[in-house]
Amino acid sequence: MSFFVFLVRVIRVMESRTDLWTRRAGETHNVPPRLRLASTGTLTYGLPVSEVLGVSTLAEAKLMAGEAGLGRIVQRLNVMEVPDVLAWVKPNELLLTTGYPLRNRPAALGHLVAGLNERGVAALAVKPGAYLDELPAEMLAQADRLGFPLIQLPEDVGFDDILNQVLTDILNRQxxxxxxxxxxxxxxxxxxxxxxxxxxVCDELAVLLEGAVLALDDDERLLSAAGTRRDLDELQDWLEAHNDHGLHGDRVVVPIAAGGLDQGVIAAYCPGGTLSETEVGILERAATVAALVLTKQQAVAAVESKYRADFLRDVLAGRAGDDDRVVAHCAGFGWDLDRPVVVLVASLDLDEDDDDGAKSAQERLAAAWTAAVRRRDRTAAVASFAHEVVAVLGLPPGGEVHDLVGGMVREVKTVEGLVFTTGISRPAEDPSALPDAYDQAGKAVRVGRQLHGPGEIAPFDSLGVYRLLSLVENTEELHAFVRETLGDLATDVDPEAADLRRTLQVLLETNLNVAETARRLHFHYNTLRYRIGKLERMLGPFTEDPHLQLNLNLALQVLRMRGI
Incomplete structure (x- = not known):
């Protein structure tokens, strides 16, 4: 077999092997010798130039320039026997040449170094003698400037020996x-x-790597940890200051990905030593296993969440059985319903046409509400229904629910930036009262949204007559009632009408106390008497007719309701 036939076969075998291992590898920088970690988290295997120079066939080789580039990774070998080799070279190649293609153009060697460097070639090894007496000074200077290793080969070593030995070392290492x-x-x-x-998994990794291991989710929350407290603190502090994946000496961060989505990261810290290819490869495999674990946990959690939500829905609908069965079954979920509780309903205020956005927002709302409730009451029941999140919360000492709920609402809004209306039921003393409490919280959401707009907290006990008004399904009937009762005061077209309506409202709130009304509105007593006379001419003798007072009061309350 001729030398060149052998050479072609060796190069093809090598390229097929290394391409398999580096198919997804990308360009990274500032990475220690022996390997690079691509942005996808896949290792790029190979030998640094410094180790390539240590093989027996290169024992007499000399590094002529470019010492700063000894950490460049060699994955392939190639032979330069054509002048236009730049079109054929590949990244991470060790290029061998006798100088024959440039024997008549030694000045071009400086430009060759720059071109090879731009294309990611690891190093250039030249065998002088037959076609090139010595390496030009310009070529050496260019290699030093670029940190591009320039090697002078011994005259008595054949290219086939170099190719065979270096390729064998790379393949054996890999x-x-x-x-x-x-x-x-x-x-x-x-x-x-x-x-x-x-x-x-983290415990096993900590033993294998003799260091500390952290697993974080995609929100940088700790999932699990293993190692000494000191090493874990060191790794945690470093992660807070660095959020980039890859290898950093004795620390490495590898992404956990499943289904095309980032699930989090696994980070390791090995004090006292630089991580090797083997150790980083272990971490990569662990990330794959971690993705499997997280995917399994998410699937199980989704099924459990649906089962919990279905049972809580049955409890709130009154079809889950007697109180003892409900209490016992909920205890299996970690819920305590054998105590006084209140029902909370949080309903998103979203555009009804945005189905995709609504689904994502509902998931975020459920997760944030669950976390907020759990921090205050670990035995509370929380579930996400189709368009709302429901919580059955233990009644706090003293029964002050509004402040407790207000704190949770502020926390959820701060974390997720969502707008939602929250309804609070009356206290329920036992599970049999939960269906009524759920209905009360739902009504509080609907009426609170009509009264105050989105994003409010509405306790059921504060709704008053609005609970009755919200039951009227025919809103046109309500509009007609307002127009018939208030007449010209029913609209804001005339600024004077709105001003007179405000006077009427305060009069009714003070039970027709003229002096108190004048004080609240900052009117002179006679001015208010004049206004009362004008109102009676428009509306009738409401100061003497209690039924008319009731109708006017109701009409003003209907006007306060939104969405009718």
Whole structure:
């Protein structure tokens, strides 16, 4: 077999192997020797130039320039025997040449170095003698400026020996790494198959890496941790200051991805040493297993959440059985309904046409409400229904519910920035009273939204007559009642009409106390007497007719309601 036929076969084999391992690898910078970690989290295997120079066939080779680039990774080897080689080189190649293509153009070697560097070539190894007596000074200076390793090969070493030995070292190294990571992968998968979770995976990693391991979700909340307290604190502090994936000496951050979505990260800290390919490969495999664990947990949580929501819906509908059965069943969920409670309903104020946005907002609202309620009452029942979040909360000491709910509402709005109306029921002493309490909280949401607009907190006890008015389904009838009762005062077209309506409202609120009304409105007593006379000419003798007073009061309350 001729040398060039052998050469072509070796290069093809090498490229097919390395392409398999680096298919998804991307360009990264400021990464220590031995490996790079692509933005996708996939390792790019290979040998740094410094280790390539340590193989026996290159024992007599000399580094002529570009010492700063000894950490560049070699994944492929190629031979330069054509002048226009730049069109054929690939990143991370070690390029070998006798200088034959440029034998008559030594000045072009400086430009060659710049071109190879731009294309990501790892290093250039030149065998002088037959076609090139020495490397030009300009070429050496350019290599030093760019940190591009320029190697002078021994005259008595053949290219085929270099190709064979370096390729063998790369393949052996990668095979060992893959074997080790595959072994660890099987061990981690076995943990999951045996019923272990993310904590057990992190415990195993901490032992394998002899360091600290943290698993965080996509909101940077801690999922599990393993290692000494000191190392964990060190890793946690470092993560707060650095949010980039990749390898950073003795620290590495690998993304956990499943279904095309980021589920979080696994971070490791190995004090006292730089992480190797094997260790980072282990962490990558662990991230895959962690994605499996998280996906399984999410699936189980979704089923459990639906089951809990269905049962709570049955409780609030009064079809879950007697009180003892309800209390016992809820205790299995960690809910305590054997105590005085109140029902809270939080309903989003969204555009009804935005179905996709509504679904996402509902999920965020449910998660935020659950967290807020759990921080205050760990045994409260919380569930997400189709268009609302429902919580059955223990009655706080002293019965002051409004302040407690107000704190939760502010917390949820701060975290998620959502706008929603919250209804609060009357206290329910036992589970049999929960259907009525749920109905009260739902009415409080609807009426509160009509009275005050979106984003308000509406206790059922504060609704008063509005509860009755909200039951009138025929809003046209309400409009007609307002027009018939208030006449010209029913609209805001005339500014004087709105002013007179305000005077009427305060009069009725003070039970026709003229002096108190004048004080509140800052009117002279005679001015108010004049206004009362004008109102009676427009509306009738309401100061003497209690039935007319009632009608006027109702009409003014209807005007305060929105959405009718």
């Amino acid at each position: 095979a060992a790494i893959l074997a080790r990571t595959e072994e660890v992968h099987r061990a981690l998968v076995q943990i999951v198959l045996a019923g272990g979770g993310l904590q057990e």
